[in-house]
Amino acid sequence: MLGKWLKAGVVDGETLFYPEKGTPQGGVISPLLANIFLHHVLDEWFVRDVQPRMSGRCFLIRFADDFVMGFESERDARRVMDVLPKRFGRFGLAIHPEKTKLVRFSKPSPRVRSAKWNGTFDFLGFTHLWAKSRKGYWVIKWKTMRKRLCRFIKTIWQWCRINRHHSLKEQHETLCVKLRGYYQYYGVRHNSRALQVVLHEVRRAWKYWLSRRSNADRMNWKSFFRIMDEQMPLPRPRIIHYI
Numbered sequence: 001m002l003g004k005w006l007k008a009g010v011v012d013g014e015t016l017f018y019p020e021k022g023t024p025q026g027g028v029i030s031p032l033l034a035n036i037f038l039h040h041v042l043d044e045w046f047v048r049d050v051q052p053r054m055s056g057r058c059f060l061i062r063f064a065d066d067f068v069m070g071f072e073s074e075r076d077a078r079r080v081m082d083v084l085p086k087r088f089g090r091f092g093l094a095i096h097p098e099k100t101k102l103v104r105f106s107k108p109s110p111r112v113r114s115a116k117w118n119g120t121f122d123f124l125g126f127t128h129l130w131a132k133s134r135k136g137y138w139v140i141k142w143k144t145m146r147k148r149l150c151r152f153i154k155t156i157w158q159w160c161r162i163n164r165h166h167s168l169k170e171q172h173e174t175l176c177v178k179l180r181g182y183y184q185y186y187g188v189r190h191n192s193r194a195l196q197v198v199l200h201e202v203r204r205a206w207k208y209w210l211s212r213r214s215n216a217d218r219m220n221w222k223s224f225f226r227i228m229d230e231q232m233p234l235p236r237p238r239i240i241h242y243i
Contacts, residue, residue, distance in 0.1 A: 005029035034065040041091050042067065050080060061123075068123050070105075077102060105130070107138050125186070141190035149194060152182060157205045164209040172232040175202060179235050187240035195237030202234065 006023060009016045023030040046060045046069075056072030071077040081102050085095050103119035108130055120129040126142040133139045156178065163171060182198060203224075211219040228234060 002029070002033075031064040037091065037093065038062060038065065038067075041088065041093065045087060063124055066124060068121070074104075126188070126191075131190075142188050143191050144186050144194040149197065152198065153201045153205075156202050157208075160205045160209040164213050168210075168227070168232060171206070172234075175206065176235055178202075183235070183238050184240060187238050189239055189242050192237060192239060199234065199237055203228070 006029070007018065009018050023033055042062065043060070051058060054071065054073070054076045056076055058069065058071045058076060061068045061070075069077070069080065071080070084100075088095055101121075103121045105119055105121065105128070108118055118130050120127055122128070122145050125145055125148050127145050129141055129143070130138055131141045156175075159174075159178075160171075163174070179199065179202060183195060186198075187195060207219060207221065207224045210224070
């Protein structure tokens, strides 16, 4: 059964291809195998061998095959960074050469007005960065990764183009489900601007392709907003997770 899972094809858009290495991207077996392998390769090794040898505090956060390590000392971080590829190589695994990097991520000095000198990192669809709160304190903020944001908007435009001849009720119901699902995941504190961008782009895409259902009657923005406000309003952004 594992062999069948590993050989299963992957659909990317409208294309079906069969990967020659690793687990299928997006396959149901991928997170399961990641947890089985990495619990021994990474989790137990980090607690048993890494933490006792560090001079400062450190932590590990892992979700399936994505993980972040935090170190209080830069020297400790560089030591683990050197050993990590060797540890994975012992079990026939490899670290992604582009996604794996060493980032300085610490609270900026009170005398620093900008956090540009401080790095950012992406994890589980969010970009983590230091920024000032409304009260003037340095806090960690989260925003949707640019790649994920562009991918969702592109998917919405494609969906509206393909389904533009369906009834307005069917289109409205599906778009509401898509937006609610997006808000459920990306509706975190400090990410309201990205949620507003998503809602704006969904409105643009829906109006654009509805106006091209017929050359005889093009829909203008006034007619579109009348339909949205009176009959088929789209769900507005919500902050659901206060991390």
